[in-house]
Amino acid sequence: MRASDSIFVLVINPGSTSTKLALFHGETCLQNYTIRHSAEELRRFSSVAGQKNYRKELTETFISDTLPKDAELAAVIGRGGLLAPLESGVYSVNSSMLEDLESARWGEHASNLGAILAEEIARPRGIPSYIADPVVVDEMLDEARFSGCPEIQRVSIFHALNQKSAARKAAARLGKSYEELNLIVAHLGGGISVGAHRRGRVIDVNNALDGDGPFSPERSGGLPAGQLVSLALEYRDREKEIRKKIVGQGGMVAYLGTNDLQAALERINAGDTKAEAVVRAMAYQVAKEIASHGATLKGRIDGIVLTGGIACSGYVTDLIRERVSYLAPVLVIEGEREMEALAENALGALNRTRTIKEYRR
Numbered sequence: 190m191r192a193s194d195s196i197f198v199l200v201i202n203p204g205s206t207s208t209k210l211a212l213f214h215g216e217t218c219l220q221n222y223t224i225r226h227s228a229e230e231l232r233r234f235s236s237v238a239g240q241k242n243y244r245k246e247l248t249e250t251f252i253s254d255t256l257p258k259d260a261e262l263a264a265v266i267g268r269g270g271l272l273a274p275l276e277s278g279v280y281s282v283n284s285s286m287l288e289d290l291e292s293a294r295w296g297e298h299a300s301n302l303g304a305i306l307a308e309e310i311a312r313p314r315g316i317p318s319y320i321a322d323p324v325v326v327d328e329m330l331d332e333a334r335f336s337g338c339p340e341i342q343r344v345s346i347f348h349a350l351n352q353k354s355a356a357r358k359a360a361a362r363l364g365k366s367y368e369e370l371n372l373i374v375a376h377l378g379g380g381i382s383v384g385a386h387r388r389g390r391v392i393d394v395n396n397a398l399d400g401d402g403p404f405s406p407e408r409s410g411g412l413p414a415g416q417l418v419s420l421a422l423e424y425r426d427r428e429k430e431i432r433k434k435i436v437g438q439g440g441m442v443a444y445l446g447t448n449d450l451q452a453a454l455e456r457i458n459a460g461d462t463k464a465e466a467v468v469r470a471m472a473y474q475v476a477k478e479i480a481s482h483g484a485t486l487k488g489r490i491d492g493i494v495l496t497g498g499i500a501c502s503g504y505v506t507d508l509i510r511e512r513v514s515y516l517a518p519v520l521v522i523e524g525e526r527e528m529e530a531l532a533e534n535a536l537g538a539l540n541r542t543r544t545i546k547e548y549r550r
């Protein structure tokens with residue numbers, strides 16, 4: 190038996206409409222629980238940080254319901270949020286990180302609560318708290334940072350945790366290590382990000398949180414700039430509304446009134462031609478983004494990886510595959526592996542097989 194097999198790790202993944210909690214015993218997930226939060230429930234909080242005590246109580250209840258009576262947690266790991274750009278890896282939660290997340294210095298996002306909750310649960314128990322591969326992992330090439338407008342720099346904000354985890358799993362299927370391969374990874378979830386992974390580094394990716402890349406179930410993706418300026422002028426006194434058109438109420442939900450791809454697929458099966466046109470357009474945009482990274486990787490591509498909730502749909506993955514399979518083999522890693530990836534990072538930190546990094550702005 191390895192030392193890590195007897196270790197209990199708590200994983201916390203706060204999302205905009207859910208808190209996902211998991212208890213791991215070594216590499217085995219003992220309990221995985223998703224608490225859904227209605228918009229009404231969250232409306233009483235004026236900020237993401239304001240939801241801390243509410244979500245902390247739910248987390249403490251989960252611990253007392255699931256952790257065996259004679260057992261103790263060895264570490265807590267949370268999904269990392271909007272921080273200063275940083276390199277991939279596992280980070281201990283420190284005071285600069287907490288200050289940045291509590292003040293939303295780099296922006297508001299539900300995952301900002303990951304580190305905050307991890308630390309609050311870990312501190313009284315005298316155990317370490319970590320985050321790993323937050324959405325701000327930044328390994329972009331310098332030329333990828335140019336937008337074409339000196340005042341605007343492209344930034345790396347994407348589903349780093351799941352993209353890297355799916356890429357490692359795909360590399361194992363190809364019989365190689367992640368660091369040996371060039372992969373294009375498309376995370377297809379509520380938001381969509383498509384990254385060019387060159388030997389373990391994501392050298393270009395669309396900003397999934399700010400109107401860049403393909404449209405997704407609830408985000409507009411990149412928009413024609415001139416027309417966006419005209420629209421913004423119409424909405425000049427309603428900034429929140431126009432921002433919602435980009436993230437939250439844009440993309441598929443704006444066309445079809447649902448952010449649930451499964452509901453859209455049911456409508457297609459029932460003969461809804463508008464739903465069909467929108468889902469096909471989303472797949473088309475994803476395929477174009479993937480193909481653009483053929484240039485990023487200079488044509489040397491070992492595999493294209495489709496992951497996230499939408500990758501469970503053969504209808505969508507086939508639409509993408511028919512446009513990109515000329516580039517490289519397409520591998521589907523369905524769903525997201527964020528909880529497992531976080532647990533693996535915490536175990537690696539505890540075993541010292543992964544370097545524990547220190548957050549600095």
Ligand SMILES: Nc1ncnc2c1ncn2[C@@H]1O[C@H](COP(=O)(O)OP(=O)(O)OP(=O)(O)O)[C@@H](O)[C@H]1O
Nearest residue numbers: 378379380406448449450451497498499501502525
């Ligand atoms: N089995 C399935 N078949 C088709 N679509 C699915 C399936 N499961 C989930 N989806 C769709 O995937 C989308 C959500 O994906 P996912 O759960 O990866 O995203 P999320 O975690 O909510 O958001 P994000 O990935 O941006 O963090 C929804 O549109 C959902 O309908």
Ligand SMILES: CCCC(=O)O
Nearest residue numbers: 324346347348380397
């Ligand atoms: C990249 C941001 C993660 C998300 O909210 O989709």
